[in-house]
Amino acid sequence: MTIAHDELSSALMLNEVQLSNTEVLYLAECLQNKEHMYREDALNTIAELEHFYSVLKNTNFEMSVPSPMVDKAWHQHILNTKMYNIFSRQHFGLEILHHLPFWSGNTGNMEEIWGVGGEPSLLDVYNAIVVMFGFENVNKTVWLMDEDDLNRFL
Numbered sequence: 001m002t003i004a005h006d007e008l009s010s011a012l013m014l015n016e017v018q019l020s021n022t023e024v025l026y027l028a029e030c031l032q033n034k035e036h037m038y039r040e041d042a043l044n045t046i047a048e049l050e051h052f053y054s055v056l057k058n059t060n061f062e063m064s065v066p067s068p069m070v071d072k073a074w075h076q077h078i079l080n081t082k083m084y085n086i087f088s089r090q091h092f093g094l095e096i097l098h099h100l101p102f103w104s105g106n107t108g109n110m111e112e113i114w115g116v117g118g119e120p121s122l123l124d125v126y127n128a129i130v131v132m133f134g135f136e137n138v139n140k141t142v143w144l145m146d147e148d149d150l151n152r153f154l
Helices: 005-012 021-034 039-058 068-079 081-092 104-114 122-133 140-144 147-153
Strands: none
Touching: 021 039, 021 068, 021 081, 039 068, 039 081, 039 122, 039 140, 068 081, 068 140, 122 140
């Protein structure tokens, strides 16, 4: 899916998702203690999780592929169910913002969400975030480091 700059720029300014201070503190601690991230890496990942949530909100979930680092933060957010429920209601009007992982048994659900062509690429999501927030405000490493490289560092 390609998103033109004009499609994003006007609408997205009003729909930026920001985590509460409590959520940021919780996620930073989890990423440092459970994922062995340095504090700076954890905070960069949390900032990109906010960007990811903003893109989800503004593309009707069409750009819903997190990077491996953002996925780790999203999982930690989900694990605090009460906090995540409040977040989901506040920002998305949903009981729970569901995380639909890929596995062979849910290809029908994937096609329903993204069409027969499948999910957008990570590069598509990164590019949508760059359009929305500006290149200088997006951490390229958090988005484009692959799973193997990430595992070597963590």
